[in-house]
Amino acid sequence: MRYFELKIDVELKHRIYHKSSLEVISKFLASYFMSKGDTSHLENKFKYVFSNFNNPKDGYYEGKTNFIFRSFDKKYIDLLVSSIMWEDKFLRVEGIKFREVKFREYKNFITLNPVFVTLKNNRFWTYKESGDILLFIDRLTNNLIKKYNFISGENVTKADFIGYLKFKNKKPFKVRYKDKDFFGNKIIASIKDNEIAKKLSFVGFGYGLGEKNALIGGGFLKEIKSVDFGDEDD
Incomplete structure (x- = not known):
């Protein structure tokens, strides 16, 4: 890969x-x-x-x-x-x-562009709109599984992916595209120590995390040495 x-x-x-x-x-x-x-x-x-x-x-x-x-x-x-x-x-x-x-192992990453996760009725996941962090992680994981299956031809159905996660913003980031507002979040995270998590992390670097990757660069990742749980950005 x-x-x-x-x-x-x-x-x-x-x-x-x-x-x-x-x-x-x-x-x-x-x-x-x-x-x-x-x-x-x-x-x-x-x-x-x-x-x-x-x-x-x-x-x-x-x-x-x-x-x-x-x-x-x-x-x-x-x-x-x-x-x-x-x-x-x-x-x-x-x-x-x-x-x-x-292929290589990425243990920790930060999103340079906001991560976008859509809910029903084309609403975007935010603290205010949902607040369910487990749902947020589940959507990110399932999206990466689909991308991995698309690349590999395999049929992975579940994975234990994110170990630690920190939102870097107090309010969602807004990105404008064709007169529509897209609301996303910047995060830092570390992944679980298992083979499928390592593969999903690599896929995230090549295709982006979450949705709207080719449309507005959603979820573009950068590797970091360790997870920093410092102060949030605005």
């Missing part, structure tokens, strides 16, 4: 507010893939995940920056590197660095 990663260097043509930046990246990727004849963004399947831009200043991104793109499907990687110089009205690609990541 392996996933592929691109570090994409870009120059922004305009200052971009941090609450709009994920939509900018999402639309850039979708329009690029469409220009190459790929229409998989219209299909309901697992595709890829991406980070936000790097180094915001006073809530805005500007100038030269970068973002990370990951997928288990090399098709997307090949399409992106086939035309390194690409631009739209918001950004211009200036360079791409490729990395192949073979």
Whole structure:
């Protein structure tokens, strides 16, 4: 099992507010893939995940920056590197660095982009909307199982995945996309010490944690050495 990663260097043509930046990246990727004849963004399947831009200043991104793109499907990687110089009205690609990541154990992680979990009637899981943390963990685990089965062809039905979890926000993060608000949470977590948990964690890095991964980069993960249960972010 392996996933592929691109570090994409870009120059922004305009200052971009941090609450709009994920939509900018999402639309850039979708329009690029469409220009190459790929229409998989219209299909309901697992595709890829991406980070936000790097180094915001006073809530805005500007100038030269970068973002990370990951997928288990090399098709997307090949399409992106086939035309390194690409631009739209918001950004211009200036360079791409490729990395192949073979299966390894990720023990602890933090979500750089909010994790999104939907409930009935297209509502998002929040403390106010649900407050059931076990349900939150269960939805995350089941989603990763589906992604793992999609990649491996296996039929895993259950897993003991998260050992410790900490929410890093007191109120949900709001991400705007096509005039709709998406509410998610940033978390830090450690995983249980068993084989399936290790596999699910790896899948989370390559495809993202939770939902809305290809749409708005939901649940993009970063490895950390240990779980920090310090103060929450706003």
